[in-house]
Amino acid sequence: MRVLLVEDDSKIASFIIKGLKAEGFAVDHEDNGEDGLHMALTEPYDAAVIDIMLPKMDGLSLVENIRREKLKTPIIILSAKGEVDDRVKGLQTGADDYLTKPFAFSELLARLQALIRRSSDVAEPTKLKVGDISMNLITREVVRAGQKVDLQPLEFSLLEYLLRNAGRVVSKTMIMEHVWDYYFDPQTNVVESRIYKLREKIDKGFSTKMIHTVRGVGYVLKEDQ
Amino acid sequence: MFLKKINNARHTLAFRLTLWYAGIFMLTSCVAFFFFYFLITSVIQDRTDQDLLGEARALSSILKLQGIEAVKRQIIFEAQAAGEKKIFFRLLSFDGQEFSSSNMSYWLDIDVGKPAINQLIREKRPVFNTISLPDRKHRIRILYVHIGRNIISQLGQSMESYTRFIEAFRKIFVLTMASLFIFAVIIGWFMARRALAGVETVTQTARHISEGSLNERVPVKKNQDEIDQLAITFNQMLDRIQTLVTGIREMSDNIAHDLKSPITRIRGLSEVSMTTGASEKDYENLAASTIEECDRLLDMINTMLVISKTEAGVNQLDAVKMDIGAVVRDACDLFRAPAEDKNIKLNCDVAGQSKIFGDHRLIQRMVANLLDNAIKYTPADGSVDVRVDADKHDTVSLTVRDTGIGISDTDRTRIFERFYRCDPSRSEAGIGLGLSFARAIARAHEGDITVTSALGEGSTFTITLPKLISKPSSLG
Numbered sequence: 178m179r180v181l182l183v184e185d186d187s188k189i190a191s192f193i194i195k196g197l198k199a200e201g202f203a204v205d206h207e208d209n210g211e212d213g214l215h216m217a218l219t220e221p222y223d224a225a226v227i228d229i230m231l232p233k234m235d236g237l238s239l240v241e242n243i244r245r246e247k248l249k250t251p252i253i254i255l256s257a258k259g260e261v262d263d264r265v266k267g268l269q270t271g272a273d274d275y276l277t278k279p280f281a282f283s284e285l286l287a288r289l290q291a292l293i294r295r296s297s298d299v300a301e302p303t304k305l306k307v308g309d310i311s312m313n314l315i316t317r318e319v320v321r322a323g324q325k326v327d328l329q330p331l332e333f334s335l336l337e338y339l340l341r342n343a344g345r346v347v348s349k350t351m352i353m354e355h356v357w358d359y360y361f362d363p364q365t366n367v368v369e370s371r372i373y374k375l376r377e378k379i380d381k382g383f384s385t386k387m388i389h390t391v392r393g394v395g396y397v398l399k400e401d402q
Numbered sequence: 403m404f405l406k407k408i409n410n411a412r413h414t415l416a417f418r419l420t421l422w423y424a425g426i427f428m429l430t431s432c433v434a435f436f437f438f439y440f441l442i443t444s445v446i447q448d449r450t451d452q453d454l455l456g457e458a459r460a461l462s463s464i465l466k467l468q469g470i471e472a473v474k475r476q477i478i479f480e481a482q483a484a485g486e487k488k489i490f491f492r493l494l495s496f497d498g499q500e501f502s503s504s505n506m507s508y509w510l511d512i513d514v515g516k517p518a519i520n521q522l523i524r525e526k527r528p529v530f531n532t533i534s535l536p537d538r539k540h541r542i543r544i545l546y547v548h549i550g551r552n553i554i555s556q557l558g559q560s561m562e563s564y565t566r567f568i569e570a571f572r573k574i575f576v577l578t579m580a581s582l583f584i585f586a587v588i589i590g591w592f593m594a595r596r597a598l599a600g601v602e603t604v605t606q607t608a609r610h611i612s613e614g615s616l617n618e619r620v621p622v623k624k625n626q627d628e629i630d631q632l633a634i635t636f637n638q639m640l641d642r643i644q645t646l647v648t649g650i651r652e653m654s655d656n657i658a659h660d661l662k663s664p665i666t667r668i669r670g671l672s673e674v675s676m677t678t679g680a681s682e683k684d685y686e687n688l689a690a691s692t693i694e695e696c697d698r699l700l701d702m703i704n705t706m707l708v709i710s711k712t713e714a715g716v717n718q719l720d721a722v723k724m725d726i727g728a729v730v731r732d733a734c735d736l737f738r739a740p741a742e743d744k745n746i747k748l749n750c751d752v753a754g755q756s757k758i759f760g761d762h763r764l765i766q767r768m769v770a771n772l773l774d775n776a777i778k779y780t781p782a783d784g785s786v787d788v789r790v791d792a793d794k795h796d797t798v799s800l801t802v803r804d805t806g807i808g809i810s811d812t813d814r815t816r817i818f819e820r821f822y823r824c825d826p827s828r829s830e831a832g833i834g835l836g837l838s839f840a841r842a843i844a845r846a847h848e849g850d851i852t853v854t855s856a857l858g859e860g861s862t863f864t865i866t867l868p869k870l871i872s873k874p875s876s877l878g
Contacts, residue, residue, distance in 0.1 A: 279696075279700060331735060359767075360766075360767070363774045364778060365777050367736055370739030371739050392687070392690035393693035
């Protein structure tokens, strides 16, 4: 997977590059809009991450120019402003997603992968399987090592999200937003409690734990320790 | 210095008003003067004409009674009597040939006007002419008239009184206009200043305020005039600004305080890790703590932004038709897990749909804030009751009752302020924004939030929002 990053803040760029490379992406970085456009038009990319405030050509114009050339590369826009207006403008110019700074890297990664998956036209799976956990999305049955597990609807959607992002850390915020459609972080441990209950049903009694806590960052579902 | 002052004054409203006033005053005076001038001059000319006609009539009757020789004598006497430099007579035959005259030594430059003679013969009416010659001081009024068969008389009279009048008039005009102008400027300036004095007071107050004291107010004279209206509006605006500024000041103090704690923790932990030769495990711990603290800070900043935008009205609501009942049911589901952790009974009494017009995310957040608070401040084995009541005609109410620690009377008035936290809540995690957020959102939706509480027994928060009337009213 090859990603174009157009971002003028070198510190932000370096952590994005570092993080994406660790996830197996090839990353090309440009620090201004004109060079970014040149690269976008000459090289084939699976996705692009573009900052709005850029020297020489701003991010929105860059996206416009890319779309004018009929390139369908999925694009995520980064912005320091969280205004609804900016979001709408960004999506209207042809960007596919929008992320407000500061953002969690895991959030960027998840969105990037979702966009690439969507654009590569892979058929929606009807079954998710990680290790000895399998989930049937149609019958809504969850089985771990041959044993049927009964889950409440909220727990089911939480496990589904973890399975879809297996191996990747998802933050509390991401769970709130993508699983329950809540756009903030309550003070009480809403997510922690759910994870705890889910663990009780999934991991209890098994020698290999599947749901792991990454302190400060979030949770990850994976097979190995 | 003085010139500069004048130059500054040139741009003032008072200056321009004065100028307008003086200008209009002068214009009307001029019009009056010229009207007067034309009236007087025509009266004077008329009198001269009557004099000349009178002379002509006298000559005519002398001619009739005593013959032409008597007329010839008469004109010489008449000219001598009136003054030979003031009047002259010529007697002309019907073709304009002079055959007799008074002493003409002074009047040699006055000819017989052929066109006037022709006009007289044609129209058979006395013809008047005014001649003004460059080397003569006064204008001359001339009359051509038949005094008998084939005898025409040319009478000329110097218009001395006319000239004298014009001269006097000019003098009076210049003098009067000059004094009128000065008078108009003074009166105009005075009136403009007087009218604008109130504005000046407002300006002075505004200047003082921009120098720092928001407590000052413009004095109101109770005249109910425009200036008073301005002063009242200005004062109202100041009241609002003062409240806002005080609010901002208090808030930034609070923000500074609440930002300090997490930053102190980050800094402290980092410093300790750096100086004590920490293990990899310690650094992992440091990174994790930093992320947690940053997320907390970020959440606080974002919440504050939403509150201030919602309160300032900048944030236009992304309002849609929505069912607040469904939002509350979802929130109850979501908070059931943390409630069970504390063994709190969460009762959700929400039946059917309760339609409102609102911003889905904000309403969701408002509801969650209330539940969050209720669960946080209710001790183990307590209960939280959530109710949505849409029975009232035009409002939907959401009630969240807990069996928590309760709120004292003094705190109750302040809990909706930003960053205000009652003493018992200091020990709980949180940033003291939840309730002010809830109130900002309720008010942005034209609703409100109220609280009743008994210390040690629990609190009840009630949010009322305008109900969406499903049937559009049949407006004609």
